Amino acid sequence: MSPTNSEIAALDGEGRIPAYVARPDADTTRAIIVIPEIFGVNEGIRKKADDWAALGYLAIAPDIFWRFAPGVELSPDVESEFQEALGYFGQYDADLGVKDIEAAIRWLRSQGATKVGCVGFCLGGRLAYMAATRTDIDASVGYYGVMIDTMLNEAHAIAKPLMLHIPTEDHFVDHAAQAKIHEALDPNPKVTLHDYPGLDHGFAATMGNRRNDDGAQLADSRTRDFFAEALA
Template sequence: MTNTEIPTLDGKGLIPAYVARPEGTPRGAIIVQQEIFGVDAGIRQKADGWAAKGYLAVAPDTFWRQKPGVELSPYDEGEFKQAIDYMMGHDFDLGIRDLEAVIHWIRRDQDVAKVGLVGFCMGGRIAYMVAARTDIDASVGYYGVMIDQMLNEKHAIARPLMLHIPTADHFVDTAAQKAIHDGLDDHARVTLWDYEGLDHGFAAEIGARRDEAGAALADGRTEAFFAEHIG
């Protein structure tokens, strides 16, 4: 497990990233896309878990252009507000370009052909955007926000995408969930799973948000999805 820096597409910047490597040749690569709280202990734990399953795991620092190394707590009111501010200040379009750079680095520099991405919260939205805007091989989003406002991009999704939707998500209301289902249920490349009564953050590795049964079910589906589409 190491920290590295990945060149941006224009070569003018370096994206900090946490990298967890498997023993032996990787079966594929998984980009672990952070929540609004940074590449924190929970995200690093998820990356380590994918490495233990045989994947090269890369967790890039999404907010590096604002402030590198952000790590904040969802349980501290002040830090939660800071995290929201970082999200509001994030250029999502440029962020997708940064993820393109990470995909290229994995394929070209690390010699791993198949790349997936799994994202959480803000990262769930990013998983959807990556599926629509890049040539990533497969993507998974957990409790993604604002996807209902981006359904005009669904025609561009050419590779498999899975979304985990907790029905009691206090950031994604019932109307938004309905819009996501109405827009994507019949999409040949998209799989949607609902988690009745669960809230945002149910698959967090650390803290009170986690629901063990829900996390185990969703993570098992994610692992099978990546085994099928990444290797």
């Protein structure tokens, strides 16, 4: 497995998106986009990309804040950095963000990938849902995606498999929002929802105070099995 810092072309000639790329030891036609939380492409996100490469996928983690805070790396366990990240979240345009996911899909296909999936966390989980509704990605997974309940009018466009991991005590996604997500998506045969009773936002973080090891291992095993089938 060989990790590198790289750049990919944004859509519409907007510029170049910094990205962390982890290549597997052998050539592959399967790829994963790791979409960061609001904390940037930090150590935890890079480790997730490395883990996918170790499983034989070409993995890329694009810098979703590249337009206004390129290269930022923050820790959710440091209060000042957490507040800084919330500020970036407030600036972020998710409509532009999903275009950046589309750019990553195109780049991965230019690298020989015939099957492309994405897995996102927090804001990245929202983008994973948007990728499922707005792009031709082959499979998407969202962990504790925020604001999905406000975008359920797009659910009819889901054409490829989507999995969402929902901690029931997510303090950013309340019970009412979770109920709306279930009501809208449970009937869709393309969508799989997993609830994690008692767990909070960030439970599957690679490291740090938010991680719940049992919950993270369960969710990650489900994600690995999901991609193994959907990207076969």
